[in-house]
Amino acid sequence: MNALGPRLAGLYVILGHAGALGRLEACLDAGVRLFQYRGKAEATLETARALVERCRAAGALLIVNDDLGLALAAGAHGLHLGQEDAERLDMAEVRRRLGSAVLGLSTHDGDQARRAAALGASYVGAGCTFPTQSKKYVVEIGLEGLRRIVEASPVPVAAIGGINVENVAAVRRAGAAMAAVIGAVGHAGDTRAAALRLVDAWNGRA
Template sequence: MIKQNNLKKQLSLYFVMGSQNCKYDPVETLEKAIQGGVTFFQFREKGEGSRTGEGKIELGLQLKEVCHQYDVPFIVNDDLGLAIELDADGLHIGQEDGDMKKIKDSLKSHQLFGVSTHNVEEALEAHRIGVDYIGVGPMFNTNTKEDIEEVRGPVVIKEIREQLPGIPLVGIGGIKHNNALKVIEAGADGVAVISDIAEADFPTRAAERMLKDI
């Protein structure tokens, strides 16, 4: 089980990916990204071109195996049933993905629970029910998600950090190597990245560059 004091360090480079995001094979992309320094992984298999059913489960198991070879937490996006079936290290949900308390209570004791938030009020509510970490966004404009909220940027991280000084925070949304430092400087423990690594010609170099820039 991941300890809270270690979780902040593990959130430093949080890679979010599904097969539909990748320029190359997703399993190969993930391994190369981890070799470049990715510390946390979220399996987000949704949207046009994504796998479903047994194909999704099979890919999840392959990605989980890669993560565990390198001691990187394997987190499932949105899908409680999939997180339990894959025995993932945790689940990450958004504000519209169901009753947070009921979902948290359905997870196994060793599984982490993360929630995406957009403002201080949502972050305080997530903290109240006992989430392990909070995603905050969108930090910048992004094409990865169609249902994007208003972009207020890293200032939201600062506002939440002032209210919740001890909670692990990760910035999400439109983060690239050239703007990631702003998110860290605002008080985030890490940055969540999709396209800057998943669509890179060399995922290892992309991850290394991101870590260098933060």
């Protein structure tokens, strides 16, 4: 596993299990170079390895969600954990097993972001930035909450939650290094076109 911190920037596409390889290819073609495999109960080592191999060939990063064993077995570039995971796991042991690989932790305020960095996080997720259908019962922090996390965090921040082509530029202006998207790409009829519009908007070309 490799730590590639300087490349923790730009559009960050979160892939579910179904159709993950096809969506990965479409997003790579659109210029995306940062991905997370969030297969949940459906996640398989075969798919994780295939995603990692394709990302490695394309110079992209593949981070696995929630499953340290899967991330290690697949040779992923890193692992992302939720705030509740950080509270129940031995994070020193997680960091030790990951070595120099990327570790992302979800946060909801500046204090959590500072604690995440102290636990060895390479970046923090900040959200829910806008209303979203991807997760129920989440607190919306808005752009102001995102700015506070950016100001407090010693490590790069990935905004997540309700991000789309209309608001992704505002997320970047708020100081986020990354914009994590799920539905804006995963629910699109044309994955490549949706990803390309997001990349262009992030880069100020929309």
